[in-house]
Amino acid sequence: MENYSQRHKYQPGMTCSVDGCENPAEYEVVLYDFYDYSSGPTTFYEQDYTCPFLCQTHLNINEEQAVGERRPRGSVRYPYTNRHNSLGYSKYNPLKDVYPQFFSAGEAENASQIQIDLNEINAELISYLAKHPEYLRHLNARKFEMLIAEIIRSKGYDVTLTPQTRDGGKDIIALYKSPFGHQMFIVECKRYQEDNKVGVELVRGLYGVKMAERYNQALLVTTSTFTPDAQEFVKPLKFELELKDYNDITNWCKEYSKK
Incomplete structure (x- = not known):
């Protein structure tokens, strides 16, 4: 690691420097x-x-x-x-x-x-996440969206991140061009902790946006998993709405790092 000047030396037990925070410094x-x-x-x-x-x-x-x-x-x-x-x-x-x-x-x-x-979202970081997927939950929400956008881009899509200030429903718009026509997808990203499962309400909401704005397909991606109700909701919507969880993102990172 590069040497640099340090005015304050770390000592075991030190807390975060933000006023009022009692969390251990990391x-x-x-x-x-x-x-x-x-x-x-x-x-x-x-x-x-x-x-x-x-x-x-x-x-x-x-x-x-x-x-x-x-x-x-x-x-x-x-x-x-x-x-x-x-x-x-x-x-x-x-x-x-x-x-x-x-x-x-x-x-x-x-x-x-x-x-x-x-x-930065780069090949080095994605390769690391492929080996240590637990760090997916350490990214902040916007960086997680950027990660998913980069992975989708690597699969041949043109991607656009939507502005951070929004009401919800879509974080990424992805366009796939082929000789047979173009398909437009929307992606919603939820960087949740392991015990915070995505429920059917969010899934219904994303499907409603997809239908109202006439996208071809919608994708909901989370670092957690989905409740049984959410999984049941998408069963008849196989080609319209997909759910991708922690294991799917890990596999995406592994595929990306092999390219």
């Missing part, structure tokens, strides 16, 4: 930027002393509510990090990677196989 926050000077390129990479540590929950919120361009010399406003509005953007290093001496060998080995950059 990530160290760093500020990243890149300068293309005439004398040569220079990377700026140091601990964010305004918010040095985050838990998983506040990391997700921090990314979900970020506004701006994540690029060198860009400007991103976050709810928790980079409170001095430095150029560049925030990255997150798992504490098990930065301070392995405080974690058991087994924990460090499991967490250090890759540094997940939650800012």
